[in-house]
Amino acid sequence: MSALTDLSVAELSAAMASRKASALEVADAHIARMEQHRGLNAFIAETPDRAREMARASDARRARGEAGLLEGVPLGIKDLFCTEGVATTAGSHVLEGFVPTYESTVTANLWKAGAVLMGKTNLDEFAMGSSNMTSHFGGVENPWKRRGENRKLVPGGSSGGSAAVVAARIVPGSTGTDTGGSIRQPAAFCGIVGLKPTYGRCSRWGVVAFASSLDQPGPFARSVEDTALLLQAMSGHDPKDSTSAPLAVPDFVAAARNPAIKGLKIGIPCEYRVDGTSPEIVALWEKGVAMMRDAGAEPVEVSLPHTRYALPAYYIVAPAECSSNLARYDGVRYGLRVPGKDLTEMYSNTRGAGFGKEVRRRILIGTYVLSAGYYDAYYRKAQQVRALIARDFTQAFERCDVLLTPTAPTAAFAAGDKMDDPVTMYLNDMFTIPASMAGLPGISVPAGLDKDGLPLGLQLIGRAFDETTLLGAAAALERAAGFTARAEGY
Amino acid sequence: MSLDKDAVRRIARLARLNVPEDELASVAGELTGILAWIEQLNEVDTGNVAPLSSVSDVTLPLRTDKVTDGGIAERVLANAPGGAVWLEPQDRHAGGFFAVPKVVE
Structure with a gap:
């Protein structure tokens, strides 16, 4: 048998089911690897004691014949999910020291399925960023490097730690959250699979809020099948989240295991051919279309005319929601408190000291676009554009079943790049934000390497609540692309 | 602007x-x-476009107006940065307050 840390979620489950390894042995092997690769700065908190305790309980359940879907599988959890008794920071100084007294619904679902918490992964502060460089706890290093170069690259963001730990084989799977691309873009940068479910598929309860009409938890793994296994356990209606969809959870795992795409119509949106995209990514996209055609699907040209307006509309809607969600960090009930001469000054000092520059920028933009006299010109306008973006997708899906696009306009960039101008960084999410604005599910599948040896991803976008078709198409793309490359040294 | x-x-x-x-x-x-x-x-011409505030088609659900949890003051106050003030120090279920700087002279 290969090293336990090389196994997928499905393979680990099989190994534990046939008693080739215990959950405790699996946990120990992954803890050793976590310690070995601390240099990545991918965890804000490692929880080896909790992992061993959960693994022992898992072994006991298995001995009683009560194994769940993810029994004994070690996972990394983005430090945006509240975990009872384990500090949760959202990557921010303002929440340092906060220890939740409750568990998020998604993580509770994962523990119910038997999964084991390995640690809380690093992220951009409050999930605002595309590089993981805005974390109060420092950036995360991408396990991948350009061939023959030693420069540190970013893992993408905001779920950069969660993507890096899966790529570095510290865990076989992890959770992320995606507001404008925060699962799909880091998955592409790290050469793994990342899925943003339909808005409402996974509960947001207990997930630190950024932009409530966009935020959606989702899984990372090294295969489409593993991603489906995680999604299966994470999903489901939750009365504690009023936007959680009261729908039954389909068999995602079966969909991922049976990539039936014969006759499936794959939409190719012409507006995604934009300046600034790496020619290698354009070439890979064309190759992806050919691969899907060879696998029996039918490519169809479609148009999403408002694509280029999704990004600026997002940078009104998301900061507006962020400014109102983050009003709760006032130094009164939890987290940091910086004294002032009166209550207002205490709020101001606490928030001034507690938030990093990107979060501050977005709170200020959000406050401005919601303020009297500017609301209609900015916020209402953005919501109208959002309606047009959603309508574009509805019309496109009358002609196709899934859309195929690049995930990001470039491969992973160097730590410190794109930091001078906020808009340059924002452009990294140009291909992921439109689906976010429409609430649609999207998945990034690693599909090739660029000339420097860095992984590139392709994105598939599905109809609302049609993750089964999406996973089937993703499994077909995965099979055709045959991506087996690993980051050197990992 | x-x-x-x-x-x-x-x-x-x-x-x-x-x-x-x-x-x-x-x-x-x-x-x-x-x-x-x-x-x-x-x-973008948005003349007759209704603004989209939520992508979920779901009508916000209503539930019976009754208490579904409570009695967890200790957990609610566990992270208070200025500490908590308890109504009944001997019985924390009775509830308490977040301590804040004095705001009334």
């Missing part, structure tokens, strides 16, 4: 977010850049 230092000071005040005096100019520059980039939305 161009924002100057006074505008940033005013927005920061609305957001109860202290921006140091020596950073006002650079923040004003960044925000102006972002807003200029956002202006391209004006190219």
Whole structure:
């Protein structure tokens, strides 16, 4: 048998089911690897004691014949999910020291399925960023490097730690959250699979809020099948989240295991051919279309005319929601408190000291676009554009079943790049934000390497609540692309 | 739309977010850049378009108006940065308060 840390979620489950390894042995092997690769700065908190305790309980359940879907599988959890008794920071100084007294619904679902918490992964502060460089706890290093170069690259963001730990084989799977691309873009940068479910598929309860009409938890793994296994356990209606969809959870795992795409119509949106995209990514996209055609699907040209307006509309809607969600960090009930001469000054000092520059920028933009006299010109306008973006997708899906696009306009960039101008960084999410604005599910599948040896991803976008078709198409793309490359040294 | 230092000071005040005096100019520059980039939305004709505030088709669910949890004051107050003040120090289920600086003279 290969090293336990090389196994997928499905393979680990099989190994534990046939008693080739215990959950405790699996946990120990992954803890050793976590310690070995601390240099990545991918965890804000490692929880080896909790992992061993959960693994022992898992072994006991298995001995009683009560194994769940993810029994004994070690996972990394983005430090945006509240975990009872384990500090949760959202990557921010303002929440340092906060220890939740409750568990998020998604993580509770994962523990119910038997999964084991390995640690809380690093992220951009409050999930605002595309590089993981805005974390109060420092950036995360991408396990991948350009061939023959030693420069540190970013893992993408905001779920950069969660993507890096899966790529570095510290865990076989992890959770992320995606507001404008925060699962799909880091998955592409790290050469793994990342899925943003339909808005409402996974509960947001207990997930630190950024932009409530966009935020959606989702899984990372090294295969489409593993991603489906995680999604299966994470999903489901939750009365504690009023936007959680009261729908039954389909068999995602079966969909991922049976990539039936014969006759499936794959939409190719012409507006995604934009300046600034790496020619290698354009070439890979064309190759992806050919691969899907060879696998029996039918490519169809479609148009999403408002694509280029999704990004600026997002940078009104998301900061507006962020400014109102983050009003709760006032130094009164939890987290940091910086004294002032009166209550207002205490709020101001606490928030001034507690938030990093990107979060501050977005709170200020959000406050401005919601303020009297500017609301209609900015916020209402953005919501109208959002309606047009959603309508574009509805019309496109009358002609196709899934859309195929690049995930990001470039491969992973160097730590410190794109930091001078906020808009340059924002452009990294140009291909992921439109689906976010429409609430649609999207998945990034690693599909090739660029000339420097860095992984590139392709994105598939599905109809609302049609993750089964999406996973089937993703499994077909995965099979055709045959991506087996690993980051050197990992 | 161009924002100057006074505008940033005013927005920061609305957001109860202290921006140091020596950073006002650079923040004003960044925000102006972002807003200029956002202006391209004006190219879109949105005359008869209803604004979309939520993508979920679900009507917000109602439930019976009854208490479904409670008695967890200790957990609610567990992270209070200024500590908690208990109604009945011997019985924390009775509830308590977040301690804040004095606001009334």
